Amino acid sequence: MIAVELRKLASRPRVWLSIGLLCALPALVAVLLSVSNLAPPPGQGGAFLSAVLRNGALFPAAALALVLPVFLPLAVAVFAGDAVAGEAATGTLRYLLVRPVSRSRVLVAKMVALAVFIVLAITMVVVTSLVVGLALFGTGAEAVGQSGAATSLSGVTLGPGELALRLLGAIGYIVVCMLGFGSIALFFSTLSDSAIGAALAALAVLIASSVLQTLQAADSIKPYLPTNYWLSWIDFFRDPILWRNIDSGLVLQACYIALFFGASWANFAAKDITS
């Protein structure tokens, strides 16, 4: 069933379209930056954006910062929202279940496909933005004196190996965050027969969480908001790495994954399939 889900994923034009759009945004930003040579002022704009003009090796990190707040969760919500509700809407869900595929297997396969989609999307964003960054802004040899190296947020120079490791850490962390969010969307997907409805409900959660995060009065519930630690991937680029929020974020996302995957399972296993 997992193999089937992956074959479906690979054969869907929509999947590749959304990944293509995710890659296109950073590429567009890179082209505009290189043409205008106008970096955002320090402290404004996306993370790393002011630094990439001097060093293309940092562009993957800047690209992640660009897609993380809205576009990546949007793609994840659409994909995960479609997971069960989409199959219900086309009617293929009932045929899978009478094939028979057990409901748990369907759900696990959907979760695995979701994880693969997230990894695939982020990897594509990183790879394309690395190529674009190196082509447009150079390898950082002039800026840092070493090809493929970059200056960390704390000013310490990171060698190519170190930079790659930290980028991998950041990617892994973002994957976990997206998986946590995706499991919320998956839960809504088991509630509804409308893929769009499920995706919108997940986005509503995202927006509500983001709004609450900016509110000082909501301080007491902030540690539990799904988006609270999303931006902590940037802590991989501090020196020494600030693990505190990364750890909290991983624990929180693990809880969200367990909670909402469990809720999806509880709901889906007992559900009457009337679509």
Added chain:
Amino acid sequence: MIRTRGLTKRFGRITAVDGVDLDVRAGDRFGFLGPNGSGKTTLVRMLLGLVHATAGEIEVLGERMPAAAARVLPRVGAMVEGPAAYPHLSGRRNLSLFDAAGPGGGRRGRVDRVEDALARVGLSGVDKRAVSAYSLGMRQRLGLAAALLRGPSLLILDEPTNGLDPKGIREIRDLLIALNEGGTTVFLSSHLLAEVELLCTRVGIVDRGRMVLQDDLDNLRAPTGQVLVRSPDVAAVAALLAGRVVARDGEELTVRHADAAELNAELVRRGLRVSGIAELRRTLEQVVLESTGDSGDRVDRPPDPGAAQRRTRPTRGGDRTDHPREPDPTVAERPTTGDHLPGETPGEPDATTTGRTGDSATHRRGPDPEAEPDSAAGRISGDLHPGDHTGAPDGEVRR
């Protein structure tokens, strides 16, 4: 093969299936008939473990459902409420995905299984275009192919001929009969009486969630003890059979008589010409009409709440807006959809000319078998004038 006891499903306050005892035996071609909204689909879904029963027991292939779903369902081919496929993939790819998804779907032999299923439903020449470009009939065939993929010993089909043209319907019927003769039990749910009448050996009739009738088709269609006689000498015949004539219409007489052959012989002996004679059997339509209520999708205005009404239903709540069981006599216009009514199966061609139909490639869709003529005529209860059923498979005279 399928046995349910007291099967009940409630959705909130609505009882969709109410205490159904279904009994489908091995080798049956079982027709499950009922108006729209009578709970057919819900019952089929319960048989397949898609919907959980509120009460009652289900046994499929000798094992309890849904507990034994993992053992039972691999031997069941099913089509529930129309076919479904991933629209952006080709039919072949769809079948191959469904094959791979479940048990026994190993890579080995998959191509053969898929090609075999496609060939059986007449789609072997289908190209790589996506299912979204398929005609309704092609999708229906693809859905059947998916049901046949595992070589099932039980086929559960919901409206399998929906969207097919007459030739396609005939093909599928022949296929089902052939499969049945090869040992496959066929459970077919339909609202098309003619379809069931032509295909099935046993029928169950469900109305408002209750099983109202379940019997062999031959028993249901037992002779009525009446004979239809057509004669140019109709007046003389009527005079001869005076007291036994039930109805007269032009040259046609309906008379009470136990044996059509004997009556024929008697008339001929007396020199009366007979241009047609047939034993009158009840049609399935009559059986269904006698045993079910209104069309399931009628929503009538409540009857004029006159004084008599108020007397008889003093507790009627003001929030009630419909009385489906009490058709408003003032509403003259009958809905012409009449889904559960038979009407005519569109002129079925001679069996010898039935070949492969164009569904697999060119047809958008054939004449809609559901497009039925005015159903009002068929609703006149007790009208023994038989419906104009044409195209009995082997030219069998039914009247």
Added chain:
Amino acid sequence: MLVAALAVVLGTPAIVTAVTAPAGTVDASALRERVARSDRQAHQGVAVIRGSLPLPVLPKLEDVSALVTGVTTVRSWYDSPERWRFDVLSTVGERDTYRTADGEFVWDYGADQVTQLVGTPPVRVPRAGDLLPPDLARGLLATAAGDAVSGLGARAVAGRRAEGLRLVPADPDTTIGRVDVWVDAASGVPVLVEVTPRGAERPVLVSAFEEFAPDRPGDDVLTPDVGRDSGFSTVEAPDLAGALGALGDDDVPASLAGRSLRQTDGAGVRGVGVYGTGLSSFVALPVPREVGLAAADAGGKAGARDETVPNGRVVSLAVAPLSVVVVRAQRVRRWYLLVGMVDTVVLRAAATELIAQSGRGR
């Protein structure tokens, strides 16, 4: 099932903080002694400074306003008063300050620049490092040396046992109601400080370590091996007067509102006057006209009291526990800024005196 899982999620942080249970009584004076000596105790951690003063943005002091009006996350590595580092973190970068034997270095990621600071200003612009719990606690307790403290028992801070003491200033003029300090029981380093204005229920400034270890930081983090390929510049450490572009040639009165001018460090005060002692001390400094006007405007928007007095104008704003007064002395066409954690009554009295004295001086 859903409820149980939710409980697990919500419970996680609570379990962490509940590790240590408070118990026992604390000798407040001894604890105060420990705090005073704690500047020799190496430690490291992550602190969060939460200010909730509804302070208007003061011209040229935006960084300071941000410190007391919002949430600032600071990583701190402390070896000794001569060797430490703190990083102010933001979601897009950080600003790190190193103290070494060679002076202070500031790395600003956004500007891609290392700055070496030289000199010690008499009145430095407050920065995040000053509000870290150890510095804030030592500063406040030293300033209020005459005030008694009482014990508060113990609680858990950053998952460690901390003992508390409370300072309630006796000085009737200060606006500070109380200062609560919790001290890491094992190391004696203050790990949580809450400053509550007089008459208020909730603290307006909370500085707390959320992660703390009394361990000596490694040389690698304390050595500013930063920005090897970035910009470098050397500047004199900015003092408050410099930041505001104050006029340095002005003499300030020897006493204001009954408080005498306190000479700081014996260095030239350059026109900045620090008056009084303890928590009720305040600062008076002459500012250029545009800064004075902008400050009066900002204060006006924040609901300041704007009075016209003979020969001048006094705009006074109380943002407990801080009071800010902008003064215009008409005859000499001078603007002054008075800031302190004292009652506005005191600052207004000082303002009236300033106007009168500057008139007499000419």
